[in-house]
Amino acid sequence: xxxxxxxxxxxYMPHGxxxxxxxxxxxxxxxxxxxxxxxxxxxxxxxxVFVKKRKDLPYPAFFILVGSIIFIACGTxxxxxxxxxxxxxxxxxxxxxxxxxxxxxxxxxxIWRVLPxxxxxxxxxxxxxxxxxLKESLDKLQAAQSHIIETEKMAAMGxxxxxxxxxxxxxxxxxxxxxSAAQEMIDQAKEKKLTAKIVNDTFNQLSxxxxxxxxxxxxxxxxxxxxxxxxxxxxxxxxxxxxxKVFLTDIIATLKNKYxxxxxxxxxxxxxxxWINNHSSLFIHIFSNLTTNTINHGFNxxxxxxxxxTVTESNDGGLIITYSDNGKGMTDSQxxxxxxxxxxxxxxxxxxxxxxxxVYNTVSKLNGHVQCTSQEGEGTTFIxxxxxxxxxSEG
Numbered sequence: 001x002x003x004x005x006x007x008x009x010x011x012y013m014p015h016g017x018x019x020x021x022x023x024x025x026x027x028x029x030x031x032x033x034x035x036x037x038x039x040x041x042x043x044x045x046x047x048x049v050f051v052k053k054r055k056d057l058p059y060p061a062f063f064i065l066v067g068s069i070i071f072i073a074c075g076t077x078x079x080x081x082x083x084x085x086x087x088x089x090x091x092x093x094x095x096x097x098x099x100x101x102x103x104x105x106x107x108x109x110x111i112w113r114v115l116p117x118x119x120x121x122x123x124x125x126x127x128x129x130x131x132x133x134l135k136e137s138l139d140k141l142q143a144a145q146s147h148i149i150e151t152e153k154m155a156a157m158g159x160x161x162x163x164x165x166x167x168x169x170x171x172x173x174x175x176x177x178x179x180s181a182a183q184e185m186i187d188q189a190k191e192k193k194l195t196a197k198i199v200n201d202t203f204n205q206l207s208x209x210x211x212x213x214x215x216x217x218x219x220x221x222x223x224x225x226x227x228x229x230x231x232x233x234x235x236x237x238x239x240x241x242x243x244x245k246v247f248l249t250d251i252i253a254t255l256k257n258k259y260x261x262x263x264x265x266x267x268x269x270x271x272x273x274x275w276i277n278n279h280s281s282l283f284i285h286i287f288s289n290l291t292t293n294t295i296n297h298g299f300n301x302x303x304x305x306x307x308x309x310t311v312t313e314s315n316d317g318g319l320i321i322t323y324s325d326n327g328k329g330m331t332d333s334q335x336x337x338x339x340x341x342x343x344x345x346x347x348x349x350x351x352x353x354x355x356x357x358x359v360y361n362t363v364s365k366l367n368g369h370v371q372c373t374s375q376e377g378e379g380t381t382f383i384x385x386x387x388x389x390x391x392x393s394e395g
Contacts, residue, residue, distance in 0.1 A: 012088035019085070026085060033082040040075030047071070059114050066107045073100035241277045244311060244319075245270040251284060252309075255291045262295050263304045270311035276319070278366070285362050289355040290323050290382060297344075298327025298380060314385065318368075324381040330374040338372050 019025045051060050077100055080093045245268070252266045291307065299305035310322040330338070337343045339360040356372075359382075363370040368386035 012090055014084060014086050014088045015081075016085045030082045030085055033078040037075040037079040037082070040071045040078070044071040044075070058117060062107075062110055062114055065103065065110065069103045070100065070107060073103060239277055239279055241275050242280055243272070244274045244276055245272045247280060247283065248287070248309065248311070251287050255288060259291070259295050262299065264295065264299060264307060265304070266307045266309065268309050268311075270309070271313075274311065274313070274319075282362050282366060286359050286384070287323075289359050293355050294325045294327060294380070298325045298329075316387070318385060318387040321384040321386070322381065323384070324379060326379040329376045329378050329380055331376060335372055335374050339370075 016026055019029070047063060051057060051063050057063065073096060077093070077096045080089065080096055083089060084093060248268055248270060252268065256264075256266070287309075294305070294307060306326045308322075308324045312320045312322075314320050338356050341354055341357045343356075360370055363384055363386070366386050368384060370382060370384045372380065372382050374380035
């Protein structure tokens with residue numbers, strides 16, 4: 001007996017003979033096998049695309065094994081089943097079935113290893129529940145944040161009212177005391193027989209009291225003006241274009257005349273072609289209060305201090321103003337509270353501590369942002385970012 005090869009199919013009969021070559025059976029089987037093979041190949045391509053696009057997919061090798069090798073083997077098995085109707089290539093068919101069996105067994109084993117992980121993988125329903133819980137937590141967090149903001153606003157308002165009351169209490173109290181003393185003196189003068197000496201003494205004392213009342217009333221009025229500046233509620237003129245370097249040069253000259261007794265130098269770096277369209281009075285408040293703060297708190301008396309002002313254009317078309325001095329600098333605690341109302345390092349030796357609050361509120365009114373950095377002995381720097389409308393010329 002002649003030994004035949006595994007792939008030698010000449011000794012076998014085609015599968016069509018089992019169908020007795022009846023077309024209604026043969027073609028139904030062949031078409032079914034071909035369509036099934038095409039479907040498996042389509043699924044295989046879909047699995048490859050899915051694994052490639054889902055970079056976060058866990059155990060991608062498992063999907064490739066199950067979705068690719070098995071589907072390819074199954075699809076090929078059905079395609080060979082259609083071929084053996086005419087060509088009895090049973091050896092190739094056997095190998096294809098063996099590959100399908102091996103990969104199926106491997107998948108059947110591996111699936112039990114990965115099943116616990118997939119069971120823990122959140123389903124759409126679980127994700128919806130988690131999203132609802134997260135939304136509820138976010139709503140609570142936002143509510144708490146709003147409460148904290150309102151609490152801080154009320155605390156700031158309370159501090160502001162207390163500061164205003166403290167600052168106005170002294171001059172108004174002096175006025176009340178002086179007025180009471182003057183009224184008492186008038187009443188005493190009425191009870192006595194008026195002589196030239198009594199009239200003269202009374203007049204001199206009343207003059208002193210009225211001067212004291214007038215001086216403290218003026219002080220109270222000035223404090224109220226400062227409080228208005230803090231709120232940035234003072235009247236504004238119409239916006240107008242102005243050359244920023246020329247404008248800053250004029251402000252610097254005015255401030256140097258105002259503080260002529262303080263020998264300080266100002267270095268200005270600004271493109272002379274920069275024009276902006278805005279309220280110039282607001283910039284006066286910013287730079288006058290920055291300079292006043294530097295002279296009163298940064299420089300020692302008779303110290304030749306130096307102030308540097310640099311103006312540059314930001315990438316988004318706004319202004320970046322860097323104001324720095326080489327003064328005494330501040331502690332971290334002072335920097336932290338620098339913009340708070342009535343905060344001052346020289347209580348009773350200067351203003352009410354509202355200058356930096358005015359700067360902060362004015363910059364905010366210009367829709368800008370200001371930050372302060374400082375170290376003791378190394379000066380102080382303020383960086384102001386403003387969304388100004390820049391021009392390269394007056395037109």
